[in-house]
Amino acid sequence: MKYIVVLGDGMAGWPLEELGGKTTLEAADTPVMDRLAEKAEIGMASMVPEDMAPGSDTANLSVMGYDPKIYYTGRSPLEALSIGVDMADDDVSFRCNLVTLSEKEDKYEDRHMIDHSSSEISTEDAEILLEALKQGLAREGYAFYAGTSYRHLLVWSHGEVSELTPPHDILTKRVGDYLPEDRVLREMMEKSYEILSAHPLNKERRAKGLHPANSAWFWGAGTRPALTSFEERTGKKGVMISAVDLLKGLAVGADMERILVEGANGGLHTNYEGKADAAADALLTGGFDFAYVHVEAPDEMGHQGSTEDKIKAIEYLDGRVIGRITGRLDQAGEDYRIMVLPDHPTPIKVRTHTKDPVPYMIYDSRRADSGLVHTYGESAARQSGLSWPDGYRLIDHLLELDER
Structure with a gap:
């Protein structure tokens, strides 16, 4: 069994009048995510504790399973590790x-x-x-x-x-x-x-x-952080694929391997296919159990206040990353569970991060068709009724550690 997190940084947002009351995630053309959602668990998760700032540092710590209240010592020290x-x-x-x-x-x-x-x-x-x-x-x-x-x-x-x-x-x-x-x-x-x-x-x-x-x-x-080993905590040998030093620093702190992808730059025109292939190669032939694929582009476009480019970044993530990874694992006949989510919202209206819960989706390739018709987005995730107030616990659910 292989496990994947695909993190669309800042991908969530607020409804926009010009999009007919939809968010950028809901307005984007995401056939891969919507296809997976038909057989997936979807819900909402709070990745930023109420009394902490909504940064990518605290939020990604949560996504990786580290309670920010215990492990957070500042953003730049994580980048220093990288x-x-x-x-x-x-x-x-x-x-x-x-x-x-x-x-x-x-x-x-x-x-x-x-x-x-x-x-x-x-x-x-x-x-x-x-x-x-x-x-x-x-x-x-x-x-x-x-x-x-x-x-x-x-x-x-x-x-x-x-x-x-x-x-x-x-x-x-x-x-x-x-x-x-x-x-x-x-x-x-x-x-x-x-x-x-x-x-x-x-x-x-x-x-x-x-x-x-x-x-x-x-x-x-x-100040200098001290994270526990991801492999020791979860039993999974993990790899991080990201263009930004914050995520690469988290990997160093958690004793995860890092793969540096040529042409990956954290912008809208990054090497999406290179990231997807690096993840698939690591899982299929590299001996890794877990891959964390971080894509910065939706967040950057949110900061720029560009509705069009944020939608484009989400669509690139859908087809050029998620579709490519799942396609290769399906072709290889490999069983896998993949979680797709943002770390935090970066709404176009405010052009910065917010603490709102984020929509997550967990797809299991072994799961039979449930006959559900929902798509992946904020509204559908809220309507599911599933909620994780302590978002840092969600990765144990993905890795099936909470089912032991």
Whole structure:
């Protein structure tokens, strides 16, 4: 028996008037998910505890079976694990986004957050700009590390954890109300604008119609995490397939293998087929029992506020990932259980994460046709009456561990 999680990051949302009262998930053309739903269990699950922020960090911990109230120590430390940073117990890491701020204002605090991803900047461009920050912001006790696309890292030796605001939560807003109270962090952010806004690469990006990556933005502070081994806890040998450092860091912390797929970039035009094939290969010939396939695109399109592109991302996930994985396992005659779900909603209306429960679907290839007609989406999942208030318990249900 093989087990799969396909995680459409931020795939859930709220009903939209322009979609006739449907969500983007419900409006998308998803024949594969709808076909599976006819024989699947569907319901709702709360992946973010009520008293915690609705981040992909807390939510994916839950999806993987780790109670965030016990295991969460901050977002950026998980990314540090992926990058290979060996943090000391009293080090504090911060996510360092390369963001786009408005450029007409005279003072840094009066600028507005235009784009948390700088037009989904390429890793190659980002590395050039991060090198400029390393040189221009050099300071004892602070170190920058390159990640993927706009997602990078700052580690403060013997630092202090402080509450900071994610840039995707303040799109279009004046940044002055959300700057760090810590003097050094604030000075570094302000100076980063001076360094990056005049950088030749950003001049080229403006000429190409791309948003300049003109400032660093620190958030997601935390200390070194300590997760228990996924295999020891579940008895399943697992593999993680994702383009983003957060999920790759979760895999490192859980002692899961990681497969890096060429062309997987966390954007709308990622290598969907490569991710699907990597998962199928791992399960069919690689000796793995469990594959976690994470696709970032729906979340990114939700942050951008693009209904059309979020629907497109969901449709790509349906046919190019879920359809490809299940097709290969069916062809091989392999029994499997697959769970499809988001980690959290990213509604178009608010362009950021919310704590709402998410719809999940568990399909078992051994299950006979139930004669059900429901499709996969928020409304159908709510109507099922199935609910998991503690979402971190759901993976044990997928893996049949709760049936022992």
